Amino acid sequence: MSKNIIEELKWRGLTKQITSEERILEAEKEHSGVYCGFDPTADSLHVGHLIPITLLKRFQDFGFNPIALIGGGTGMIGDPSFKSQERVLQTNEQVKENSDAITKQLKGIIPGVDFANNYEWLGKLSLLDFLRDVGKEYTLGYLLAKESIATRIETGLSVTEFMYTILQGYDFYQLYVNKNCHIQVGGSDQWGNITSGTDLIGSKVGRDKTKAAGLTINLLTKKDGKKFGKTESGAVWLDANKTSVYEFYQFWFNQDDEDAYRMLKFFTFLTEDEINILQKQAIGDPKARIMQHKLAEEMTAFVHGKDGLQQALNITNGFFQGSLKDLSDKEIEVAFKAIPNGEITENETLIDVLVASKAASSKREAREFLNAGAITINDEVLKDENLAITKAFALDNKHVIIKRGKRKFFGAEFK
Structure with missing residues (x-):
């Protein structure tokens, strides 16, 4: 383990900007609070949030008190940072529901984390009090110099979003005063x-007395420059009802070697030596996908626990190594939702089922697959296009899983 949190973050390639290393190391000695904000823009966080989440856990491991700040107040406005246009405002009810959902989610992922919601103070702050106590601490020139604001001036920026950075500054001040929180981290x-x-804290408590410091981390992009966490089907969510544990596991497993190595450093809690050993093993046996296996296992267990990981492994083995018949009914249901699928009625012909399940785009294509022996159901290669598909083919009397070739799977569900 590294000597201090700064060393730990640097070897992992996480640090981007730091206001004061000295203050962060002093906060480590004093076991002060460190916080990261999460705006409730949806009812689940996604893999893009895992860097700040794991960052809070890293600080916790070095003796800090981690604080997750839910933006119940700022979420009603929206952060303008580098967005191309104004956010669509959410209703109070949406913000409350999303705040409750991601609070529950974070509690399950990082045990022992402290929580705060900035609606607690922003919701009570009158406009006059805000202008007197906070607004007077900022000059217009100071705000216009902020890159997140400057990039939006020409395209349009409302006063609402213009005030966001002041509100977030006030959040830090509130946590500094009331929760002994000296450090803020973020992307x-x-x-x-x-x-x-x-x-703001320096202005309030004195420049020579403040213990406040901030640290930002590199935003992770894939080696091809594409945004991390986005797939063809959309965001990869931390909620298993939005992204199944199998899909979550496969997201990490399907990274290439270069990205997998970087992600092992960015996301996991493996040591530098452990990661370097994995890299050497991967170079010696590239087909084994050693780094990808470990990355997928570590991240699935971190977010979904040991039971979630075991479910993901069972489904993966059922698809690619063992037999789907060995899966539990729950695992079959999870597997089914993770693949293209459609509804069928009993005794439909195999060729119609292939089209309904999206295993083939047309009957002509379906016949090509059948003639090539590329269609398998329950480990049996099928070629008769007129074969009646009954519930006897279903794994659980409801779901039929069709294998096309070696690695493509599709599902058909009896109505």
Whole structure:
């Protein structure tokens, strides 16, 4: 283990900007609070949030008190940082529901984390009090110099979003005063908002007395420059009802070697030596996908626990190594939702089932697959296009899983 949190973050390649290493190391000695904000824009977090989530856990491992700040107040406005246009405002009810959902989610992932919701203070703050106590601490020139604001001036920025960075600065001040929180962390796009907080605290408590510091981490992009966490089917959610444990596991497993190595450093809690050993093993046996296996296992267990990981492994083995018949009814249901599928009625012909399940785009294509011996149901290669598909083919009397070739799976569900 590294000597301190700064060393730990640097060897992992996580650090982007730091206001004061000295203050962060002092906060480590004092076991002070460290916080990261999560705006409730949806009822689940996604894999893009895992860097700040794992960051809070890393600080916790070095003796800090981790605080997850839910943006119940700022979520009603929206962060303008590097967005191309104004956010659509959510209703109070949406923000409350989303806040409750991601709070529950975070509690399950990081035990022992402290929680706060900025609606607690922002919701009570009158406009006059805000202008007197907070607004007067910021000059217009200071705000216009913020990159997150400057990039939106020409395309349009409402006063509502313009005030966001001040509100976030006030959040840091509230946590500093009431929760002994000296450090704020976030992605590199949050640098302007973080320094709004450290500067406000300096103004309030004195530049020579403040212990506030901020740190940003590199935003992870894949080696091809594409945004991390986005797939053809959309975001990869941390909620198993939105992204199944099998799909979650496969997301990590399907990274290439270069990205897998970087992600092992960015996301897991493996040591530098352990990661380097995995890399050497992967170079010696590239087909074994050693780094990908470990990455998928570590991240699935971190988010979904040991039971979630075991379910993902069972489904993966059922698809690619063992038999789908060995899966439990629950695992069959999870597997079915993770693949293209459609509804059928009993005794439909095999060729119609292939089209309904999206295993083939047309009957002509279906015949090509059948003639090539590429269609398998329950480990049996089928070629008769007129074969009646009954519930006897279903794994659980309801779901039929069709294998096309070696690695393509499709599902048909009896109505």
